[in-house]
Amino acid sequence: MNEFLEMGGYAAFVWPAYGLSAxxxxxxxxxxxxxxxxxxxxxxxxxxEKEKSK
Amino acid sequence: xxxxxxxxxxxxxLKLAGIIQPWALAVFLLSITVGLYMAFFTAPAxxxxxxxxxxxxxHVPAAWMAMFCYTVMAVASAVSLIWKHPLADVSARATAPxxxxxxxxxxxxxxxxxxxxxxxxxxxDARLTSVxxxxxxxxxxxxLQGAFDDRVRAAKASAILALVGFVNVxxxxxxxxxxxxxxxxxxxIKMGGSSIHPSMLWPLLIMAIAFKAYYVWVLMVRxxxxxxxxxxxxLRLKQVHGG
Amino acid sequence: MKQxxxxxxxxxxxxxxxxxxxxxxxxxxxxxxxxxxxxxxxxPGTLARIAAGVIWVAALLSTxxxxxxxxxxxxxxxxxxxxxxxxxxxxVTVLAKVTAHWITSGLPLIVAAPVLAVLMQxxxxxxxxxxxxxxxxxxxxxxxxxxxxxxxLGSRRGGVLLSLLVLPLYIPVLIFGVSAVDGAIGxxxxxxxxxxxGGFFIGTLALAPWAGAGGLRQALE
Numbered sequence: 190m191n192e193f194l195e196m197g198g199y200a201a202f203v204w205p206a207y208g209l210s211a212x213x214x215x216x217x218x219x220x221x222x223x224x225x226x227x228x229x230x231x232x233x234x235x236x237x238e239k240e241k242s243k
Numbered sequence: 244x245x246x247x248x249x250x251x252x253x254x255x256x257l258k259l260a261g262i263i264q265p266w267a268l269a270v271f272l273l274s275i276t277v278g279l280y281m282a283f284f285t286a287p288a289x290x291x292x293x294x295x296x297x298x299x300x301x302h303v304p305a306a307w308m309a310m311f312c313y314t315v316m317a318v319a320s321a322v323s324l325i326w327k328h329p330l331a332d333v334s335a336r337a338t339a340p341x342x343x344x345x346x347x348x349x350x351x352x353x354x355x356x357x358x359x360x361x362x363x364x365x366x367x368d369a370r371l372t373s374v375x376x377x378x379x380x381x382x383x384x385x386x387l388q389g390a391f392d393d394r395v396r397a398a399k400a401s402a403i404l405a406l407v408g409f410v411n412v413x414x415x416x417x418x419x420x421x422x423x424x425x426x427x428x429x430x431x432i433k434m435g436g437s438s439i440h441p442s443m444l445w446p447l448l449i450m451a452i453a454f455k456a457y458y459v460w461v462l463m464v465r466x467x468x469x470x471x472x473x474x475x476x477x478l479r480l481k482q483v484h485g486g
Numbered sequence: 487m488k489q490x491x492x493x494x495x496x497x498x499x500x501x502x503x504x505x506x507x508x509x510x511x512x513x514x515x516x517x518x519x520x521x522x523x524x525x526x527x528x529x530p531g532t533l534a535r536i537a538a539g540v541i542w543v544a545a546l547l548s549t550x551x552x553x554x555x556x557x558x559x560x561x562x563x564x565x566x567x568x569x570x571x572x573x574x575x576x577x578v579t580v581l582a583k584v585t586a587h588w589i590t591s592g593l594p595l596i597v598a599a600p601v602l603a604v605l606m607q608x609x610x611x612x613x614x615x616x617x618x619x620x621x622x623x624x625x626x627x628x629x630x631x632x633x634x635x636x637x638x639l640g641s642r643r644g645g646v647l648l649s650l651l652v653l654p655l656y657i658p659v660l661i662f663g664v665s666a667v668d669g670a671i672g673x674x675x676x677x678x679x680x681x682x683x684g685g686f687f688i689g690t691l692a693l694a695p696w697a698g699a700g701g702l703r704q705a706l707e
Contacts (some may be wrong), residue, residue, distance in 0.1 A: 193283075196294040196295070196297070197288060197293045197294035197295075198293070198294070199293060199294045199295035199359055202295055202298065202355045202356065202358060202359050203294060203295060203297050203298055203355075205355055206298045206301055206302070206351070206352040206355040206356065207298075207301060209348065209351055209352070209355075210301045210305065210348050210352060213344050213347065213348055214344070214457060217340065217341060217344050217461060218457075218460075218461055218464075221461050221464040221465045221468065222464055224465075224468045225464050225465075225467055225468040225471070228468050228471045228472045228475060229471055231475050232471050232474055232475050232478070235475060235478045235479070235482075236478060238482075324700075376654050376657060379650070379653075379654040380654055382650065383647075383650045383651045383654065386647055386650055386651075387637060387638070387641070387647065387651060390638070390641035390642050390643060390647055391640070391641050391642075392642075395707075396640065396704060396705070396707075399704035400637045400638075400641075400701065400704060400705075401637075403633070403637060403697055403700050403701055403704070404633075404637055404651060406697075407633055407655070407697050408654075408655070410693070411654075411655050411658075414658050414686075415654070415655075415657055415658055417658075418657060418658035418661040418662065419657070419661070421661065421662075421665070422661045422665065425665060
């Protein structure tokens with residue numbers, strides 16, 4: 190296991206490369222989903238208000 | 244009536260997106276698991292570069308995605324300018340940040356790979372430099388998208404920019420190649436070459452599929468967000484105009 | 487053609503009446519280059535080595551500086567709309583405005599460049615090629631810049647945005663411009679670079695008016 194984590198001495202480069210990639214992909218996905226949820230909420234609130242005013 | 248026509252298409256798209264999205268996520272999860280397993284366990288260490296060559300399995304697919312996303316953006320921009328298809332602009336706009344993220348990743352992982360191989364974080368290698376310029380093109384596109392209050396204007400202006408940029412990409416590539424052969428750095432290891440062993444090619448391809456599926460999934464999320472945001476804008480307008 | 491010449495003269499008249507503008511561009515160009523000896527030290531060998539690059543980069547930045555105003559004034563006072571409605575195709579209008587821009591900002595740079603080359607200790611073998619390369623390259627800069635200038639009309643944060651859009655597209659001109667001059671100084675081949683610069687000029691001449699006019703149309707809608 191340790192040998193695997195050491196990556197033949199290149200651990201300091203291999204793991205950050207994968208970690209950074211995972212981080213960026215997760216952040217982009219999270220931001221996109223959060224935006225979608227927020228906008229959907231605003232939409233429902235707005236269309237709800239419209240129903241009431243009728 | 245024109246308003247109705249604008250809506251017909253996106254509504255059908257929203258249904259389609261609802262179907263595609265879970266499938267894309269499933270393909271992504273499956274292929275990223277298999278891809279990572281192969282990248283770390285079945286693929287051999289490179290005989291010259293050792294274990295550091297495993298960075299290739301994120302670096303190369305990210306670089307492919309960087310170019311793929313820009314192509315998608317340019318094609319969508321052309322469609323949006325020529326046929327005024329409402330979804331084309333939305334997809335170009337939604338693609339830009341994903342493409343920029345992949346471009347950044349290919350630079351960052353390339354740098355992490357370069358440090359042990361070239362002994363430095365950065366060389367002005369022709370490929371790296373072209374990708375850096377590509378990142379600037381993405382940033383310019385996103386900045387222009389965000390610089391207008393009017394969505395229609397933002398869409399048209401940035402569509403023209405995407406096309407101008409797309410025409411320029413090969414010219415920039417050509418120039419940078421020329422420039423690089425003039426100033427060839429001494430210790431650059433030539434990458435790739437003609438033959439790549441199947442045990443390394445397969446994880447590469449599977450990771451590429453994973454990234455494509457990720458792109459499709461996030462694209463669906465972002466496009467849905469844009470379309471709902473459009474509806475919100477229309478509702479707000481109606482409220483203002485005596486709704 | 488008559489209208490084209492008329493438009494160019496109108497823009498030139500406007501520029502000369504405001505007078506300072508194109509002078510300021512040249513002054514910026516000179517100051518930008520003069521900063522470098524302070525930055526890297528006055529050692530002649532170092533300066534001579536970077537002279538061509540510094541002069542070209544400064545030329546790129548100076549061209550940028552005056553681009554923002556290319557359509558902005560006409561856009562703000564509404565005369566751009568009149569121009570769009572006239573019988574003259576918008577593409578020709580763009581070309582006329584680019585021509586005027588080049589005469590007021592590109593040409594002065596070329597006049598000032600040899601002086602700067604002397605200050606930067608550039609080998610005299612490079613002077614002629616520098617001027618020819620600038621003659622071939624700066625029109626492309628104005629043409630590409632016109633696209634950016636048209637796209638940012640009516641946007642927030644115009645100037646900074648413009649440089650972000652246009653500078654990456656300037657890189658090919660920079661590469662071949664510098665390479666031609668360095669080639670001439672080092673005794674290498676430089677005709678190919680000049681030919682490519684000429685090719686860029688013809689290419690942008692054919693494409694930029696269309697893209698620029700497209701940009702103006704969407705701004706005027």
